[in-house]
Each structure stands twice: as structure tokens, then as C-alpha cells.
Amino acid sequence: MAVAQAIGDGTQRPLQGWHTIKQFPDFIDDHWKLYSGSVWYKIQWDYHCPITQKNPVTLVISYINMAGQVYINDDLLWQDQSLVEPLSRSWNMPRYWNIPASALKQGENIIWIRVVAVATQTSGLGQVVLGDASQVMPRYQNFWREQRVLMFFNLIFSLTLGVIAFLVWLFQPKExxxxxFALNSLAWVLIIYNVLALEPPFGLDTLQLARISIIPIFAYVVFSCLYAWRLAQRRFPYLERSLILILLGVALLAIFLPDHIAILNTFLFITFIVAILILVIHFISYLWIAKKSALLEAYLLASVFIIYLLVLTHDILYMFHVIHDFPLAAYTAPLTTLLIAIILAMRLSKNVKRIEGFNKTLKENVLQAKEELTTSLNIQHKLALENTRLQERMDLSHDLHDGLGGSLVRSMAIVDQSKHNLTNPQFLSMLKLLRDDLRQIIDSGSSAGAKVPETPMIWGAPVRYRFTQIFDELDIQSSWSFPTVWQSKPTALECLTLLRVIEEALTNILKHSQATQVNVHLYYRLPTQLVLEIEDNGIGFDVDAVLESGISVGIRSMQIRLAKIQANMHIESQTGRTFIQVIKDFKPIQP
Incomplete structure (x- = not known):
């Protein structure tokens, strides 16, 4: 077995310059460093078979890197589709041929294999097996399984998991x-596709494809770190930014680096070594990260990374020709990818259970809060009812004081100051007035359904009539003045309140003032401002002292009533004059 550089256009076999080789696979860089071009492999073997037996011979070649031709003696047996750039890619494609006995000659036969080599791509010839089909085909099937079936299965499996992970992230962006992991799977899919592809995509030549293929290799390393750190719920902002910046730098250099073989080879080699070193450090350091996180899925992923580390060590030794074996990644990658998928599924299941637990707790808290709120509302409702009852009692007491109490005071004044004994009809008349006042108090208990008198004069007529009778009996002069129409119509409650203020004020005059002249005036200062004024010429009282002491139930009752209708009361008093003014402002009517 020997190898030599081709001459001419590469299709011509050299007569000299042959280098003996001891075994396959053989790498051209071992003979000529950074060589690009065609080389010929010569495999000589003796064929001695009885003439009566014409069994074919099977030839198996595990790969030809990058493209090539196969001759049996001087007859072309097979060749790649493209032997010029863009080259076909047989670097991971095992093939076999059944050579008929008629194509062989007794004695020495030569298998010529032309390999089109490309610098930086570890070009050469894989294992070559020649013999009976029953003995050789199991070797071919083993090559096919390792180089095609397992790799293709890994491609489909990684692509599927990547799509699923992407969809999970799409609907749960915080995961x-x-x-x-989806980006990591995508990078791994691109790496495997580059290994399996038989023709370069988009018409790229081999070196262009080599530049591009180094990017997903480095990206796979970076994304492996990132998804593993997120699984352990760890962040390393400075380190993560540095890795992403290095990845961008690798991508830019891969695209724009000059087409110089030595420079490109150095760049590809250094980038690959740096990626491997980062990956090894990541696998080892993840044991410490998993311990810090204390998460089951992190421990499981650390175990997978230990397997990765052993496989990576074996395959790196294979790539650098330290051992002559087959890469273990083809066998372990599907299994470890499945384990990672299971770990991610555990993470997703754990998050779902956490969400379910949170929802359950939230539901329980909502129910508890609802019960507490219901209890609180019931308590508030009871308090509101109690306050309403208390307010009704207070209102009733004020009404009794202002209405019935005033009537009693008037009746007592008539009886006390009458010069002659009152007759039965007169007593009956006073009792009827008291009955009417009591009925009015009962009827006015709910002012919502009451009607507003049509005019101020109708509104003030009853109180004017009752007090005028008393004033006449007591020789008190009185003056009454009411507007003819409502310029701003008050509500029933406001009418009742002003009426009670008049009754209380006049009752106090009868009880305390010793007045001989009383004036009651109701008028509109403005169309939206109603003014009530009550004036007498009695002995007066100390307004400030009465207000501060709070002993006057009548004045306090008037203030409470007026506050409810948002009216203001002003009192002035001195010897010979007491003046009470009530002002009620109305909202202007919108046009």
C-alpha cells in the first residue's frame, strides 16, 4: 500500500514519489502538511482463484475525504459526482462494490483510489476492506450504522427536541x-448536517463551508453553558457576556478572514481547541454548580456531563490519531440527548406542579379572604343598621323636640298668659294641633316620598298660621315675608329642615326672649341662593357661651339639620335684637 501526489490535472498517476503506508485510515497531512489537491492510493493484492470458481470480490471503503475515484486495475469502478469545487463530500459516507471475477486477473491486481484533498479538512482515506462478501459486508454494515444511521437518528432526534424546547419557550418566555436548549440543539443539528451532507449547500466550496461550520461548533459550546446554568438557576452575567462576545468574534473572523491556508488552518485549529477547553471546564465545573443549586435535575445533568467528558476525551484522542477506533459520540449522543430531554421534562413538570400548588394556595387564600370579607361585611352591615337605628332615634328626638315640643311650649304659653279660663273647645283645639304636629312628624319620617309645596307661600302657610295665633294671644307683633315662586326649587328634605328651623327659632323666642316684635323673611339673594332670616327684639343671649357649652338642644338640633342639607347658619344676639340667618346655595341648572 502506498500513496503519492497526483501529477498534471490530478487524473494522472505518478511513476515515482510513492510513500509506503502501513495501515488505514491514512491521513494526507501525515505525508504533506496543508496539502490541497489530488493524491493516489495504490493497493496491490494477489487474486488466485480456480477458473471453475468465479466468485465476486467485495470492496468496502469507510470514507474518502473529501471526494474521489476508485479504479480496479485500469477500469473506473466509481467516482464522486463532483471532483472539483464545490466538491462532493464523501468524508462520512461508507461504500461497497462487488467486483466481478471477470474484472480481475490471476495474480496481482491493483486498486487505485484517487482522493481530492483539501487542506484543513484532515483529508485522507478511511478503512479499506477487501474480501468475500460474507466476511466483508458485516464490516460495511457496521460502518453504515456508525456513520449514517446513528448520526441521522441523532439529527432527527435533536431537531425534534429542539423544536419542542423552542415551542415551550415560545409559550413560556420566562423558561x-x-x-x-433550543439554540443548543439547533447548533448540534447544523454540526451533524455538515457531517452527513453529500453535496455542499448553496454551491459553497469546501473552505467556505469549513469557515461556516466552525461557528455552530463554538455556538454549541456557548449554548451548552447557558442552558445548563439556567437549569441550575444560576447566572454569571460577566462570563455569559464574554462567551457571547467571543462567539460573535469567532463568527466575524470566520467570515472575513483572508483566504490564506496557513492562517485559516491556524484559526480553525485554535477555535476548535478553545471550544473543547471551554467545554471540558464547563463539564467539570458543573459538578460544583449542581452542588450549589441542590436541584435534582442539576445533579442528573452533571452526571450526563461526566459521560460527555469521557466520550469527548476518547473522541479527541481519535481525532488526533492517538487511538485508532471509531468516535463514541455516534453511540452516546442519542442516549445522552434523551437523558437531557428527560431532565428538561422533569424541570417542566416541576414548574407545572409549582404553578398548580401556587394556584391551589391562591384559591385557598381567595376563599379565606372571601370568608373574612363576608364576615367583615356582615359586621359592617350590622353596624350600619345600628347606626341607622340610632340616627333614626336622634332624628325622631329632634323632630319631637322641634315639632311636638314647640307645640307644647306654644300651648303652655297660651294657657299661662290667658286672662280667662279656657273653654273645652279651646282645649280641644290645642289637642288637635298637637295631634296634627305628631301626625306630621310621623308622615315626615321618610322625606323621600314627600312632595315639595308648589310655592314658598304654601310651604310657609301652616307654620305662619299656628304661630300668628299664639303671637296675637301674647300681644306679639309679627311680620312674615315669602317669595311667590321657587327660583331654585328645594327638595322635600330641605323644605322640612327650613320649616323645623323656623319652628325651633320661634319656640325659643316664645320661651326665652320676652320679645314684642318678630320678623320672619324668606327670599332669594341670588337665583341659586335662598336666605332665611328670623329677627326679634327680645333680651338676647350670649351666643358664644351657648355654643361652647352645648346646653341648647334647639340650636344644636338646628345645626345638625342644616349640615345635612349643606346650609350655613349665622346667629347674632344682643340686648334688644337677636338675628338668625340661614343660607342655602343650590347648584346652577345646566342649560
Whole structure:
């Protein structure tokens, strides 16, 4: 077995310059560093078979890196579709041929294999097996399983998991671990596709594709770190930014680096070594990260990374020709990818259970809060009822004081100051007035359904009539003045309140003032301002002392009533004159 550089256009076999090789696989860089072009492999073997037996011979080649031709003696047996750039890619494609006995000759036969090599791509010839089909085909099937079936299965499996992880992240954007794992799976899919592709995509030549393929390799390393850290619920902002910036730098260099073989080879080699070192450090350090996180899924992922570390060590030794074996990644990648998928599923299940637990707790808290709120509202309702009852009692007491109490005072004044004994009809008349006042108090208990008198004069007529009779009996002169129409119509409650104020004020005059002249005037200062004025010429009283002491039930009752209708009361008093003024402002009517 020997190898030599091709001459001419690469299709011509050299007569000299052959280098003996001891075994396959053989790498061209071992003979000529950074060589690009065609080389010929010569495999000589003896064929001695009885003429009566014409069994075919099976030839198996595990791969030809990058493209090539196969001759049996001087007859072309097979060749790649493209032997010029963009080259076909047989670097991971095992093939076999059944060579008929008629194509062989007794004695020495030569298998010529032309390999089109590309610098930086570890070009060469894989394992070559020649013999009977029953002995050789199991080797081919093993090559096919390792180089095609397992890799293709890994491609489909990783792509499926990546899509699922992406969809999970799409609907749950805060689950960053699934987003980074989707990118990690995408990078791995691109790496495997580059290994499996038989023709370069988009018409790219081999070196262009080599530049591009280094990017997903480095991206796979970066995204492996990021999704693993997120799984352990850890962040390293400075380190993460540094890795992403290095990835961007690698991408820019890969695209814009000059087409110089030595420079490109150095760049690809250093980038690959740096990626491997980062990955090894990541696998080892993740044990410490998993311990810090104390999460089951982090411990499981750390165990997977230990397997990765062992496989990576074996495959790196294979790539650098330290051991002659087959990469274990083809066997372990599907299994470890499945384990990672299970770990992510555990993480998702854990989050779902956490959400369910949160929803359950939230529901219980809502029910508890609802019960507490119901209890609180019931208590508030009871308090409101009690306050309403108390307010009704207070209102009733004020009404009794202002209405019935005033009537009693008037009746007592008539009886006390009458010059002659009162007759039965007169007593009956006073009792009827008291009955009417009591009925009015009862009827006015709910002012919502009461009607507002049509005019101020109708409104003031009853109180004017009752007090005029008393004033005449007591020789008190009185003056009454009411507007003819409502310029701003008050409510029933406001009418009743003003009426009670008049009754209380006049009752106090009868009881305390010793007045001989009383004036009651109701008028509109403005169309939206109603003014009530009550004046007498009695002995007066100390307004400030009475208000501060709070001993006057009547004045306090008037203030409470007026506050309810948002009216203001002003009192002035001195010897010979007491003046009470009530002002009620109305909202202007919108046009």
C-alpha cells in the first residue's frame, strides 16, 4: 500500500514519489502538511482463484475525504459526482462494490483510489476492506450504522427536541432554559448536517463551508453553558457576556478572514481547541454548580456531563490519531440527548406542579379572604343598621323636640298668659294641633316620598298660621315675608329642615326672649341662593357661651339639620335684637 501526489490535472498517476503506508485510515497531512489537491492510493493484492470458481470480490471503503475515484486495475469502478469545487463530500459516507471475477486477473491486481484533498479538512482515506462478501459486508454494515444511521437518528432526534424546547419557550418566555436548549440543539443539528451532507449547500466550496461550520461548533459550546446554568438557576452575567462576545468574534473572523491556508488552518485549529477547553471546564465545573443549586435535575445533568467528558476525551484522542477506533459520540449522543430531554421534562413538570400548588394556595387564600370579607361585611352591615337605628332615634328626638315640643311650649304659653279660663273647645283645639304636629312628624319620617309645596307661600302657610295665633294671644307683633315662586326649587328634605328651623327659632323666642316684635323673611339673594332670616327684639343671649357649652338642644338640633342639607347658619344676639340667618346655595341648572 502506498500513496503519492497526483501529477498534471490530478487524473494522472505518478511513476515515482510513492510513500509506503502501513495501515488505514491514512491521513494526507501525515505525508504533506496543508496539502490541497489530488493524491493516489495504490493497493496491490494477489487474486488466485480456480477458473471453475468465479466468485465476486467485495470492496468496502469507510470514507474518502473529501471526494474521489476508485479504479480496479485500469477500469473506473466509481467516482464522486463532483471532483472539483464545490466538491462532493464523501468524508462520512461508507461504500461497497462487488467486483466481478471477470474484472480481475490471476495474480496481482491493483486498486487505485484517487482522493481530492483539501487542506484543513484532515483529508485522507478511511478503512479499506477487501474480501468475500460474507466476511466483508458485516464490516460495511457496521460502518453504515456508525456513520449514517446513528448520526441521522441523532439529527432527527435533536431537531425534534429542539423544536419542542423552542415551542415551550415560545409559550413560556420566562423558561430561559428551554430557549437556550433550543439554540443548543439547533447548533448540534447544523454540526451533524455538515457531517452527513453529500453535496455542499448553496454551491459553497469546501473552505467556505469549513469557515461556516466552525461557528455552530463554538455556538454549541456557548449554548451548552447557558442552558445548563439556567437549569441550575444560576447566572454569571460577566462570563455569559464574554462567551457571547467571543462567539460573535469567532463568527466575524470566520467570515472575513483572508483566504490564506496557513492562517485559516491556524484559526480553525485554535477555535476548535478553545471550544473543547471551554467545554471540558464547563463539564467539570458543573459538578460544583449542581452542588450549589441542590436541584435534582442539576445533579442528573452533571452526571450526563461526566459521560460527555469521557466520550469527548476518547473522541479527541481519535481525532488526533492517538487511538485508532471509531468516535463514541455516534453511540452516546442519542442516549445522552434523551437523558437531557428527560431532565428538561422533569424541570417542566416541576414548574407545572409549582404553578398548580401556587394556584391551589391562591384559591385557598381567595376563599379565606372571601370568608373574612363576608364576615367583615356582615359586621359592617350590622353596624350600619345600628347606626341607622340610632340616627333614626336622634332624628325622631329632634323632630319631637322641634315639632311636638314647640307645640307644647306654644300651648303652655297660651294657657299661662290667658286672662280667662279656657273653654273645652279651646282645649280641644290645642289637642288637635298637637295631634296634627305628631301626625306630621310621623308622615315626615321618610322625606323621600314627600312632595315639595308648589310655592314658598304654601310651604310657609301652616307654620305662619299656628304661630300668628299664639303671637296675637301674647300681644306679639309679627311680620312674615315669602317669595311667590321657587327660583331654585328645594327638595322635600330641605323644605322640612327650613320649616323645623323656623319652628325651633320661634319656640325659643316664645320661651326665652320676652320679645314684642318678630320678623320672619324668606327670599332669594341670588337665583341659586335662598336666605332665611328670623329677627326679634327680645333680651338676647350670649351666643358664644351657648355654643361652647352645648346646653341648647334647639340650636344644636338646628345645626345638625342644616349640615345635612349643606346650609350655613349665622346667629347674632344682643340686648334688644337677636338675628338668625340661614343660607342655602343650590347648584346652577345646566342649560
Amino acid at each position: 430561559y432554559v428551554f430557549g437556550w
